[in-house]
Amino acid sequence: MRAAMVLKRSRKKELGWINRRRQPWSLEPLSSTFFSSSYSYILGPDLPDIWTPLAPPPLSSLNQDSTKLIPTIIDGKSIAEEIRAVISEEVRQMKDTIKKVPGLAVVLVGQRRDSETYVRNKTKACQEVGIASLLAELSEDCREEDILNAVTSFNRDPSVHGILVQLPLPKHMDEDKILTAISVEKDVDGFHPLNVGNLALRGREPLFIPCATKACIELLIRSGVELRGRNVAVIGRSKVVGLPTSLLLQRHHATVSNVHAFTKNPEDITREADVVISAAGVPNLVRRSWLKRGSIVIDVGTNPVEDPSSEHGYYLTGDVCYEEALQVVSAITPVPGGVGPVTIAMLLSNTLESAKRAYGFS
Ligand code: GUN
Numbered sequence: 001m002r003a004a005m006v007l008k009r010s011r012k013k014e015l016g017w018i019n020r021r022r023q024p025w026s027l028e029p030l031s032s033t034f035f036s037s038s039y040s041y042i043l044g045p046d047l048p049d050i051w052t053p054l055a056p057p058p059l060s061s062l063n064q065d066s067t068k069l070i071p072t073i074i075d076g077k078s079i080a081e082e083i084r085a086v087i088s089e090e091v092r093q094m095k096d097t098i099k100k101v102p103g104l105a106v107v108l109v110g111q112r113r114d115s116e117t118y119v120r121n122k123t124k125a126c127q128e129v130g131i132a133s134l135l136a137e138l139s140e141d142c143r144e145e146d147i148l149n150a151v152t153s154f155n156r157d158p159s160v161h162g163i164l165v166q167l168p169l170p171k172h173m174d175e176d177k178i179l180t181a182i183s184v185e186k187d188v189d190g191f192h193p194l195n196v197g198n199l200a201l202r203g204r205e206p207l208f209i210p211c212a213t214k215a216c217i218e219l220l221i222r223s224g225v226e227l228r229g230r231n232v233a234v235i236g237r238s239k240v241v242g243l244p245t246s247l248l249l250q251r252h253h254a255t256v257s258n259v260h261a262f263t264k265n266p267e268d269i270t271r272e273a274d275v276v277i278s279a280a281g282v283p284n285l286v287r288r289s290w291l292k293r294g295s296i297v298i299d300v301g302t303n304p305v306e307d308p309s310s311e312h313g314y315y316l317t318g319d320v321c322y323e324e325a326l327q328v329v330s331a332i333t334p335v336p337g338g339v340g341p342v343t344i345a346m347l348l349s350n351t352l353e354s355a356k357r358a359y360g361f362s
Contacts, residue, residue: 187208
């Protein structure tokens with residue numbers, strides 16, 4: 001504590017504390033140059049581990065008093081629009097300059113309603129920014145070999161820069177075998193073991209980072225949250241979100257606690273966290289009592305809840321009990337309209353980056 005008080009102003013600035021205090025909740029739109037493919041931006045700075053006995057300052061001065069919090073709703077929809085506008089412009093420049101556009105191939109197996117909706121949204125987003133999309137639709141009872149053949153043919157197709165096999169696959173399929181068959185250079189989902197391994201190992205650069213993970217970090221950075229030294233609880237450890245998000249947060253020098261279905265008293269851990277990222281896929285799992293006052297919540301859950309009175313017979317809800325969370329948090333992503341649209345924008349970004357690499361276009 002004493003050490004913190006005598007810390008020089010220049011050192012504080014270096015640690016990023018000064019800006020955090022002044023502007024903890026800047027949601028100002030960032031210039032297009034802020035959103036970039038720069039790896040130190042999304043992967044975090046490669047810093048050596050030098051231990052110091054200093055704790056980061058509280059997230060917000062509102063943290064400690066009894067004043068009513070007015071939480072910021074982190075608007076994923078408009079952040080995604082900003083990102084897509086930049087991508088659209090880059091795709092246009094690529095088309096004008098080298099007469100090529102990025103291409104995304106999607107493999108959809110079976111007729112799960114949620115998977116069909118996700119795939120429809122992804123292909124529509126591609127069209128809107130000028131990315132070509134291809135779709136291989138296979139029946140639920142197809143053979144594993146049929147999927148592997150589709151993946152192989154996309155691996156060989158030079159107009160395809162990204163391949164995505166929509167998950168989950170039917171139970172009789174070997175998911176790992178199929179994901180590993182995707183060329184690592186076209187693995188825009190970032191699920192290939194080489195990409196996951198390189199994300200896990202500091203100093204290495206994966207070719208792709210999973211889209212929902214990138215979306216969570218993008219939302220936090222754009223909301224002015226300094227992750228270095230923060231306690232972050234990640235709920236869920238799936239390969240799609242929980243695991244890669246824990247890995248990427250560590251690269252941003254956060255102190256990460258991973259909570260999962262076997263964790264005893266998970267609320268004791270989340271209640272200590274400055275930032276809670278929930279990707280459990282369980283509606284209303286995170287209650288008010290799970291959250292620290294002034295914390296920031298990123299809700300990755302998109303859980304369909306049956307509702308005959310709604311247009312499609314169901315509505316979407318997050319993992320976090322939104323109304324309760326609003327009473328204690330300083331910022332939160334809504335569902336829908338939070339992480340989802342930014343995740344799709346990150347898929348477009350990964351596909352564009354892949355095409356740029358393939359064509360040597362910068
Ligand atoms: N199913 C749910 N989310 C995802 C995702 O990000 N990628 C793929 N391939 N399948 C998913």
